[in-house]
Amino acid sequence: MKAIGINGSPRKKWNTAILLENALKGAGVQGAKTELLHLYDFNYKGCISCFTCKKKAGKSYGKCAVKDGLTPVLKKVNEADVIILGSPIYFGSVTGEMRSFMERLFFPLMTYTDPPGSLLSRKVQTAFIYTMGATKEMAVERDFDKQIAANEMLMKRILGASETLCSYDTYQFEDYSKVYAPRFDPEKKAKVRAEVFPIDCEKAFELGTRLVRSLGRKSVKSL
Ligand SMILES: Cc1cc2nc3c(=O)[nH]c(=O)nc-3n(C[C@H](O)[C@H](O)[C@H](O)COP(=O)(O)O)c2cc1C
Numbered sequence: 120m121k122a123i124g125i126n127g128s129p130r131k132k133w134n135t136a137i138l139l140e141n142a143l144k145g146a147g148v149q150g151a152k153t154e155l156l157h158l159y160d161f162n163y164k165g166c167i168s169c170f171t172c173k174k175k176a177g178k179s180y181g182k183c184a185v186k187d188g189l190t191p192v193l194k195k196v197n198e199a200d201v202i203i204l205g206s207p208i209y210f211g212s213v214t215g216e217m218r219s220f221m222e223r224l225f226f227p228l229m230t231y232t233d234p235p236g237s238l239l240s241r242k243v244q245t246a247f248i249y250t251m252g253a254t255k256e257m258a259v260e261r262d263f264d265k266q267i268a269a270n271e272m273l274m275k276r277i278l279g280a281s282e283t284l285c286s287y288d289t290y291q292f293e294d295y296s297k298v299y300a301p302r303f304d305p306e307k308k309a310k311v312r313a314e315v316f317p318i319d320c321e322k323a324f325e326l327g328t329r330l331v332r333s334l335g336r337k338s339v340k341s342l
Contacts, residue, residue, distance in 0.1 A: 122146035122331065123199040124155040125192075127206030127217030131157050134250040134289045134316070138323040139205040142248065142284075145327025146201055156192055158216040163189035165219030172227035181238040183227045189220065196224060201244050201330045202278065207289075208251035208258075212266050221270075225277050237277045244330040245274055246282040248323060252303075255287045280333075284326055286319040 124143045128135040136155070143153040164187065171177060171184035183193055196202055204221075206213035213221070230236040247270055251258060258264055267283055274281035290312040292298050295305035 120151045120201075120331065120334070121199045122151040122153045122201035122203065122327065123196055124153070124203045124205065125196065125217075125220065126155060126157045126159075127204065127214045127220065128157075128250075129159045129214070129216075131159075134286060135205040135207050135248065138248045138250065138284070138286055138319060139203060141320045141323035142203050142205075142246070142327035142330075145324040145329075146203075146331045147327075149328055149331035151201060151331050154195070156195070158192075158214075158220055161188035161192055163187045163192075163219065163223070166222035166226050173231065179227075181227050183223050185223070189223055192220070193224060199243065200241075200334055201327075203246045203248065203327065203330070205248040205250075208249055208253070208263055211261060211263055213249075213270070221273075225273065228277050235276060237279070239278060242334065243278055244280055244334050245278045246284060246326055246330060247271065247274065248284045248286070248326075250286045250289045252289055252291055253287060255285070258285070258287060282326060282330070284319070284322055286316065288315070290316070 122143055124139040126136050126139055130136065139155055143155055147153045167185060169184060171179045172182055174180060204217065206217040212218065228238050230238060249267060251263065253261065253263065267285065271281050271283050288311045290308050292300070295303065295308065
């Protein structure tokens with residue numbers, strides 16, 4: 120059993136990565152072999168609209184035919200039993216790298232049928248972890264929640280199941296006194312970091328645990 124985490128943040132040790140690490144820790148405790156990949160380590164582009172993945176009887180039908188830095192990542196994701204995506208919210212949506220990754224993963228699996236179907240033939244459990252500077256109230260006010268709900272729907276349609284975890288009001292800078300950002304109250308940010316973020320980490324751990332458990336097979340660490 121393999122659980123894979125995909126970090127869509129350029130930062131490998133910050134909010135999104137920490138939550139993904141916790142989720143994978145939870146999955147690991149349940150016996151999954153875990154791996155965290157950082158999208159910014161790979162050189163790739165989004166879907167190039169070649170439609171090779173849609174060619175009737177083609178050898179790449181249902182698979183992304185583009186060969187670049189994302190190819191080994193997609194292979195690993197396509198072999199995983201638990202897939203946990205994570206991204207900061209950048210201007211109301213996921214990061215560009217996460218978006219490009221999603222296009223390359225989801226489009227080949229999606230069938231142009233009415234209603235749209237999925238070519239995924241195995242059972243997987245998935246989740247998406249979001250981090251953002253906004254509070255929950257601001258996220259709703261600015262419609263970030265709609266974007267997040269749309270992603271959850273897409274993942275359910277293509278991958279069969281998905282959960283969402285949001286971490287709000289994140290601590291963004293190493294030292295707030297060194298940046299010009301008057302809209303943030305450094306004390307309030309530090310308080311949320313100290314009191315709320317650890318709870319989000321626990322939620323991420325539980326999420327990882329739940330995803331493996333709901334696959335219904337507690338298996339050995341070997342893959
Ligand atoms: C380019 C950029 C755009 C951002 N846009 C938003 C935004 O629209 N809404 C928001 O709530 N936070 C926004 N943020 C803040 C990040 O989402 C937040 O700090 C996040 O937790 C960073 O994740 P990380 O610590 O894993 O890198 C933005 C940050 C950057 C660098």
